[in-house]
Amino acid sequence: MDHVIRTRNLTKRFGHRTALDGLNLDVSAGIILGYLGPNGAGKTTTIRLLAGLIRPTSGSAVVFGFDASDQYDALQRRIGYLPGDFVAYPDLTGAQYLSYFAHLYGGVDRARIDLLTKRFDLDLGVRIGALSRGNRQKVGIVQAFMHDPDLLILDEPTTGLDPLMQREFRELLRETRDAGRTVFLSSHVLSEVEAVADTVAILRAGRLVTVQSVQALRDKARRRLDLTFATTPPTDLVRAVAGVQQLSIDGRVAHVVVTGSTAELIKTVAAYGVTNVVSHEADLEAAFLDYYDGQG
Numbered sequence: 001m002d003h004v005i006r007t008r009n010l011t012k013r014f015g016h017r018t019a020l021d022g023l024n025l026d027v028s029a030g031i032i033l034g035y036l037g038p039n040g041a042g043k044t045t046t047i048r049l050l051a052g053l054i055r056p057t058s059g060s061a062v063v064f065g066f067d068a069s070d071q072y073d074a075l076q077r078r079i080g081y082l083p084g085d086f087v088a089y090p091d092l093t094g095a096q097y098l099s100y101f102a103h104l105y106g107g108v109d110r111a112r113i114d115l116l117t118k119r120f121d122l123d124l125g126v127r128i129g130a131l132s133r134g135n136r137q138k139v140g141i142v143q144a145f146m147h148d149p150d151l152l153i154l155d156e157p158t159t160g161l162d163p164l165m166q167r168e169f170r171e172l173l174r175e176t177r178d179a180g181r182t183v184f185l186s187s188h189v190l191s192e193v194e195a196v197a198d199t200v201a202i203l204r205a206g207r208l209v210t211v212q213s214v215q216a217l218r219d220k221a222r223r224r225l226d227l228t229f230a231t232t233p234p235t236d237l238v239r240a241v242a243g244v245q246q247l248s249i250d251g252r253v254a255h256v257v258v259t260g261s262t263a264e265l266i267k268t269v270a271a272y273g274v275t276n277v278v279s280h281e282a283d284l285e286a287a288f289l290d291y292y293d294g295q296g
């Protein structure tokens with residue numbers, strides 16, 4: 001499989017502080033990877049290493065076969081980068097700022113800039129310093145996407161965007177992925193990436209905790225089922241089913257917490273006169289927080 005990003009023992013220390021500790025991560029082409037972790041986990045450090053802005057203390061980050069820290073020129077046009085703290089030159093208008101970058105990229109399709117600015121309802125005639133935070137962020141988004149790069153590296157991209165614009169942005173990410181591009185997207189909130197990401201990588205205290213498809217995370221998540229029986233619920237039988245974590249009885253209703261598939265439970269109880277089944281959404285957030293807390 002083609003890997004757009006491949007890091008090996010990628011490590012970054014700032015003085016005595018280890019911001020990133022031996023990261024081994026492969027990202028294949030054509031996916032949206034959600035890079036998740038609490039504050040200070042090392043997400044921005046990883047992103048800056050991938051974008052070639054800082055050098056690793058040890059280990060390597062290879063992007064499209066090029067070393068990210070040494071072969072920046074070969075990568076510049078193929079990467080769209082949006083920093084977490086996007087600050088542009090305040091005295092330039094959006095148009096001036098973007099044309100400066102378009103020049104650096106060696107030319108950009110003007111129509112694509114127009115399309116993006118229209119889509120995000122952005123006025124490029126205004127001085128960047130006079131724009132609201134969300135509108136400034138939009139300038140950063142246009143800058144990252146305008147040269148149609150093969151890889152987008154986005155650090156908390158929806159910061160400051162209102163819900164409508166967040167939705168528009170997610171749509172843009174999906175289209176980008178569907179066009180075969182790769183997206184590396186950092187966030188500290190699962191719900192933000194869950195809707196778009198194919199895979200999530202979870203980082204904690206500089207270390208990679210897990211890489212999983214969103215589907216696998218969902219499959220492993222806890223689910224609550226309320227089973228109504230025609231007579232007294234067969235508690236021992238329910239308890240014995242694989243994946244059943246909790247059981248409480250309320251008259252003829254059994255409240256069950258299951259991890260993974262609920263198929264076996266349903267099959268088991270079907271023969272015992274179940275009259276109603278209510279399934280609650282998988283608690284993805286809880287599964288995710290387990291990884292955050294170090295219990296996953």
Ligand SMILES: Nc1ncnc2c1ncn2[C@@H]1O[C@H](COP(=O)(O)OP(=O)(O)OP(=O)(O)O)[C@@H](O)[C@H]1O
Binds near residue numbers: 014017018040045046
């Ligand atoms: N330039 C720097 N000098 C010293 N320490 C740094 C520097 N950059 C990052 N760190 C430290 O490295 C650790 C990881 O920081 P990083 O910004 O990568 O985390 P993060 O996951 O992006 O966090 P957040 O969600 O808060 O943005 C933190 O402890 C941070 O204080």
